[in-house]
Amino acid sequence: MDEKLLIKFISGQANLKEQMDVLAWIEESEANKSNFARLKNLTVAADLVAEDYSKKSTKERSVVRSVIRWSLRAAALLVLGFSVFNYGKHHEKNSWIESSKEQITEISAPMGESVSLTLPDGSTVKLNSGSTLKFSKLFGYKERSVSLNGEGYFVVNKSNKRFIVKTSDLDITVLGTTFNISAYEEDKTISASLYEGHIAVFNQSLSERINLNPNDCYSYNKTSRRSSVKSVNKERDWIENYFIADSDNIEVFARKIERKYKVTILIDSALTGKCVYTGAFKGESLKEILDNMALASPIKYEIKKDNIVRIYPKP
Amino acid sequence: MDSLQKRIHSGDEKALSQLRIEWSHKLSVFALSYVRCSYTAEDLVQDTFIKLWESRQDINKYDSIGAFVYTILKNKCLDYLKHKTIELRYNQQSSSEYINLQANKYALEDESINIITDAQINKALTDAVRKLPRPCRDVFIMSRYNGLKNQEIANELSISVKTVEYHMTRAIAFLKKEMEEYFIFLYFFIMH
Numbered sequence: 001m002d003e004k005l006l007i008k009f010i011s012g013q014a015n016l017k018e019q020m021d022v023l024a025w026i027e028e029s030e031a032n033k034s035n036f037a038r039l040k041n042l043t044v045a046a047d048l049v050a051e052d053y054s055k056k057s058t059k060e061r062s063v064v065r066s067v068i069r070w071s072l073r074a075a076a077l078l079v080l081g082f083s084v085f086n087y088g089k090h091h092e093k094n095s096w097i098e099s100s101k102e103q104i105t106e107i108s109a110p111m112g113e114s115v116s117l118t119l120p121d122g123s124t125v126k127l128n129s130g131s132t133l134k135f136s137k138l139f140g141y142k143e144r145s146v147s148l149n150g151e152g153y154f155v156v157n158k159s160n161k162r163f164i165v166k167t168s169d170l171d172i173t174v175l176g177t178t179f180n181i182s183a184y185e186e187d188k189t190i191s192a193s194l195y196e197g198h199i200a201v202f203n204q205s206l207s208e209r210i211n212l213n214p215n216d217c218y219s220y221n222k223t224s225r226r227s228s229v230k231s232v233n234k235e236r237d238w239i240e241n242y243f244i245a246d247s248d249n250i251e252v253f254a255r256k257i258e259r260k261y262k263v264t265i266l267i268d269s270a271l272t273g274k275c276v277y278t279g280a281f282k283g284e285s286l287k288e289i290l291d292n293m294a295l296a297s298p299i300k301y302e303i304k305k306d307n308i309v310r311i312y313p314k315p
Numbered sequence: 316m317d318s319l320q321k322r323i324h325s326g327d328e329k330a331l332s333q334l335r336i337e338w339s340h341k342l343s344v345f346a347l348s349y350v351r352c353s354y355t356a357e358d359l360v361q362d363t364f365i366k367l368w369e370s371r372q373d374i375n376k377y378d379s380i381g382a383f384v385y386t387i388l389k390n391k392c393l394d395y396l397k398h399k400t401i402e403l404r405y406n407q408q409s410s411s412e413y414i415n416l417q418a419n420k421y422a423l424e425d426e427s428i429n430i431i432t433d434a435q436i437n438k439a440l441t442d443a444v445r446k447l448p449r450p451c452r453d454v455f456i457m458s459r460y461n462g463l464k465n466q467e468i469a470n471e472l473s474i475s476v477k478t479v480e481y482h483m484t485r486a487i488a489f490l491k492k493e494m495e496e497y498f499i500f501l502y503f504f505i506m507h
Contacts, residue, residue, distance in 0.1 A: 004484050009418070011458060011483065013465055019414045026418055036418065037425030039487070044348045044422075045431045046455075046490055048341055049441045103339065103357045138343055138353040145353055166354070207406040 001025045006036060010043050108132040109150070119146070123156045123163065149278065170220065171202040203227060250275045250299075254311070261286045268312035271299065320383075323367075324374045334380065335364055342388055345431065349392045349419040350399075351412070359395060363388040378433075385432040389423060396420040430494075443493035447486055450474075454482035 008014045009022045026036045109115040109127040116126045121140050127133055131150020145164040156163045165172045201218050202209045210218055220227040245253050254265040275297040290301045298314040322330035346356035366387050377383040396416055403413040457468045469476045
């Protein structure tokens with residue numbers, strides 16, 4: 001194994017075939033594993049040292065800045081809308097940990113309002129009501145990535161660093177410099193439509209990666225777990241019927257369901273404080289929401305007569 | 316023992332804030348190098364400070380704060396990589412992401428990871444980077460710090476991509492050689 005190739009691999013410059021060859025070589029023997037590990041770890045250690053060194057030397061930084069070609073024209077438009085249902089752990093947080101918000105910036109648009117913000121690279125995002133955008137302080141370091149729950153309208157600046165929008169099922173990477181994407185949620189479907197340029201959609205659940213060309217619309221149905229690429233439709237209207245959960249514990253979430261669907265929910269006491277839900281729902285039936293809960297968290301439910309629902313822990 | 320270490324051990328919250336200010340960025344860079352996702356890197360770094368605070372009574376067992384912090388972070392990165400690679404493999408992912416994460420997992424499991432946690436080794440490495448001959452050093456820093464592709468570096472320095480690759484190889488080989496002499500005195504060494 002050529003050391004040059006290993007260095008290429010570690011530097012992220014190897015193509016897929018080369019990567020496969022390197023991994024195969026690594027897994028051939030413990031000695032190979034060790035050799036690779038030493039080189040990788042040395043490189044990371046040197047990275048950390050190079051950082052310190054770079055901070056001290058401003059000359060290096062200006063050399064680097066001139067390489068990054070910026071264009072502040074509105075280069076791209078990206079709109080995504082979808083329904084995301086997450087199961088989250090409930091952390092006990094001490095007061096000092098609140099400053100962890102320095103590390104990850106989280107911006108939410110409250111119900112009924114939209115919020116506009118500018119990202120560190122100058123790109124702008126308009127968040128529709130009930131949506132949340134997150135990005136870490138490493139945004140722009142090697143790539144520009146944000147995490148979106150809800151609907152956002154993006155104007156992305158041109159840069160050498162790729163721009164990625166992550167959602168629970170899809171990762172959308174901006175490849176081209178000018179593109180227009182519109183995507184909206186329809187029940188359990190997430191879709192991304194492209195009007196000009198090129199984007200790559202990576203669907204984690206199906207392990208597929210599709211490059212979209214203009215007038216393609218990629219659609220993914222979370223329930224049937226099927227995806228398709230069709231011709232793009234006219235934009236749909238946002239449905240009024242909206243229902244949001246934001247890190248709600250199970251009792252709070254259940255109360256929202258009760259109000260919306262006119263049922264009574266009985267929760268087994270073993271579940272108190274155990275599950276936290278975040279999501280946005282439009283037009284789902286009661287059963288669809290409960291099915292979603294059962295998929296995302298360790299619960300089972302029973303719908304009984306007189307509009308009573310029982311929720312208990314999965315055995 | 317470092318006074319910051321003493322203060323953390325005695326439960327001084329201001330010391331913790333100071334620690335976070337000093338170490339967050341480096342820890343994020345470390346985590347990102349192995350987990351390849353900024354979100355995950357940030358989460359792991361946050362969890363590391365929480366864990367550090369919860370186990371502060373153990374801080375005296377370590378030579379330096381760096382060793383303590385990096386050890387916790389390394390273990391968290393490793394746990395993450397173990398789960399993620401299994402998840403990717405289950406989904407029949409023979410992709411770039413799986414390959415890189417799997418390789419990084421092997422790297423974290425190897426003893427040579429201590430190169431990062433040991434303060435003395437780090438000092439030797441710093442001196443070695445300073446010693447790098449000029450074009451190699453520029454290429455090395457542009458590639459490592461800014462994640463520029465070889466073509467971009469080539470354009471900036473008006474040299475060919477092949478020359479860039481040559482400089483990178485030379486830089487790493489140089490650092491390896493510099494560190495080798497150092498390592499002979501320690502419990503492990505980097506082989507050719």
